[in-house]
Amino acid sequence: MSNETAARTGHLVCDPAELRTLFLFEKLTDEQLSWLCADGRIEYIETGQVFREGDPATCFYVLMDGEVRITKLSGGTEIELNRTEYKGVYSGAWTAYLGDKVDQNYTGSMYVTRKSRFFVLDAGTFSRMMHEWFPMAVHLLEGAFFGNRNTNERLAERERLLALGSLSAGLTHELNNPAAAAVRATSGLRERVAGMRHKLAMMAEGKFQPEVLVTLVRLQEEAAAQVAKAPELTPMEAADREDLLGAWLEEHEISDGWNLAPNFVQAGFDVDWLERVRGTLEACPNKVFEGAIRWLNYTIETELLMNEIADSTTRISTLVNAAKQYSQMDRAPFQVVDLHELLDSTLVMMSRKLGDGVHVVKEFDRALPPVPCYAAELNQVWTNLIDNACYAMDRRGTLTVRTYQENDCAVVEIGDTGPGIPEDVRRRIFEPFFTTKPVGEGTGLGLDISFRIVVNKHDGDIRVESEPGNTRFIVRLPLHRPDPSKEAVEAPL
Structure with a gap:
């Protein structure tokens, strides 16, 4: 049980004069200070947790004596954000004046490191006080709060659209290459098939025994099957074999x-294979043998062109599927x-942005369980981090x-072998609008957006470790997390 509901020592005297010494209340009137003492309370809270992140925000706390620690969960780990004994610091339900327009849960956890004294207002009392005493300030704060949130959302959306536009241009280029290759291969295939028909007609005019024609068809099938399992040769190996085959073909006119x-x-x-073909047609005129060789060549070219078409269309399909996975369409x-x-x-x-100069190494732990997440937004995080890594290198x-x-x-x-990030830059790297890129090349929002997606939306953690030749952005995401949409539906009215 937290100290919010325990370890209280009864009703303590609230002194308006003491409240006036706290910076939050120093400009209030005597009447307002009296109202605070009447509607608020003074509490001693023993060492331990005062409230927990994610619980309903029921109270607004102002430290009068003692010391507090403020923490926030990041990637399942509680990170200390602040530790202070400064009188007047406040925490808790400080957005209660916004009512049900925002989530009214504690955004972090608060602990006291020793027995401490607080001035406490219930969330509803604090909200009523703000609306009655400072109506104009409430409107201004609401405008600033929601205006800033809307601005961030608009800027984040624009950043996503800019990234998507850049990737779409690259995708168009990537799709154009295999599409053009498929068109070229189709045109070449049509020519080879026409040539094969012509050679077949020429061969039919020769004096072939039926068993020779059967053998030629078998050799044609063998040639087609061989193309599918052709070995990978080095340029040197291929050149040597071409010299031998070219010399053999020239020798046989x-x-x-x-x-x-x-x-x-x-x-x-x-x-050796060509010698087998020669032996099969040994009794035929040389002109017929040459026609057979060219017919088999057309078969080989046809298979190679069909392979090229298959590879091109597979590449197009891969790119389209990757684009669908990236954008999370229909999901x-x-x-x-x-x-x-x-x-x-x-x-x-x-x-395309990586180009030929960046060598990609993937070290994936395939035993990693699936992760509950907003997939499209995480793709934006990976895009930002990979793009920054490429720029750094x-x-x-x-x-x-x-x-x-x-x-x-x-x-x-996400690691790169760039020059590294200086310490003074690392301290500010996740700040909005902070960028080391030249004017016009960076908005300074990529890492800020990535931070908010990982930390605020996924309760995760993102940090950077850097030295020359080894910079790593490390993203931690909880493996167990409820579906927010289901939580909203199943929540009691």
């Missing part, structure tokens, strides 16, 4: 054989997801994306 050799090599064929805002899917989709979306270096479990939290680390 196949015109333009040097241009045919690369296709056979790419399909995984060698001189609930709050869901339980595999963080690796979010990270992979973000990396795909940012592949001047798009040349190693980007490391690591995941692991730490106690009851999932941890995501």
Whole structure:
């Protein structure tokens, strides 16, 4: 049980003159101070917790003697925000004057480190006092509170749209490459099929025995199957094989054989296979043999072009799926997801921005449980952190994306090999509008938005550790968290 409902020593005398010594009340009239003493109370609270983060905010506390600690949960860990014995400091239900317009729960926890004395107002009394005594101030505070929140939301939305616009431009470019390749391959495929039909007609005019034609069809099927399992060759290996095949084709009077050799090599064929084809057609005129070779070449080219079309369309499908995963289209805002899917989709979306100069290393703990979260907003966090890492490395270096479990939290680390972040910058890095980028290149909102998404919306934690050549942004997210939408629906009226 907290000290809010225990360890009270009965009714204590409230002295209006003493209240006037506290900075909160120094400008109040004698009548107002008397009202405070009549409607408020003085309490001694023993060492321990006064109120707990997330509980209904029922009281407004002003320290008169003693010492308090203010803490906040971050990634499942209680972080001390402030420790003070300054008379007049206040905490608790200080937004009660906003009523049901905002969530009226304690935003942090308060402890006393030794027996302390407080002036206490019930939340309803504090709200009534503010509205009766300072109606204009209440309106101004409401305007500032909601105006600031709306401004932050608008700026965050604009930041998201800017990021999405930049990624969309990259996505368009990425989609255009495989689409253009598929169009080119389709055009080439049409030409090769037409050429194959022409060669087939020429071969039909030759003097082939039925068993020879059967053998040719079998060789054609063999060629098609071989393309699918062709080995990966180094440039040097491929060049050596092309020289051997080109020389063999030239020796057997196949015109333009040097241009045919690369296709056979790419399909995984060698001189021994061509010797088998030659042996099969040994009794045929040389012109027929050349036609057969070109027919098999058309088969190989056709298979290679179809592979290119399949690869291109698969790439397009991968990009579209990544975009859908990234934007979380047609999905609930709050869901339980595999963080690796979010990270992979973000990396795909940012592949053009990463370019060839950034080497991406993924160290994923695949045993990491799914995480309850706002997936689309976490994708924005990954985008901001990866974009900053690329900028820090001047798009040349190693980007490391690591995941692991730490106690009851999932941890995501985004690391880079840039020059590091100086200590004076690290202290301000999560401040809104603070940026080290040149004018026009950064808004200073990326890390502020990331902080609010991780800490405020997910009850998580984000921090940075940096030294030259090794900067890591570390995000911790609770593995167990109720669905806020269900909580709202199931809450008692």
